[in-house]
Amino acid sequence: MAVPARRTSKAKKRLRRTHNKVVKPEISFDESTGEYRRSHHVSLKGYYKGRQIFDRSKEAK
Numbered sequence: 001m002a003v004p005a006r007r008t009s010k011a012k013k014r015l016r017r018t019h020n021k022v023v024k025p026e027i028s029f030d031e032s033t034g035e036y037r038r039s040h041h042v043s044l045k046g047y048y049k050g051r052q053i054f055d056r057s058k059e060a061k
Contacts, residue, residue, distance in 0.1 A: 026039040032050045037043040046054045 027036050028039050029035075030037050030043050030047060032047045032052075033043050033045045035043060035045070042048045042053055044056070046052055046056050
């Protein structure tokens, strides 16, 4: 059975194991509301792809 000649340090093990990275959220301008929103998400006013999905004013009452 093969045995490594030297022990692998903790730093080398962690470097090899990590796949973490910071990803910025995709933000697009919504023409119907005039605000910025995350892609593929409903805006705060209830619009998605230019159509109103739900009415926030009725929900608040």
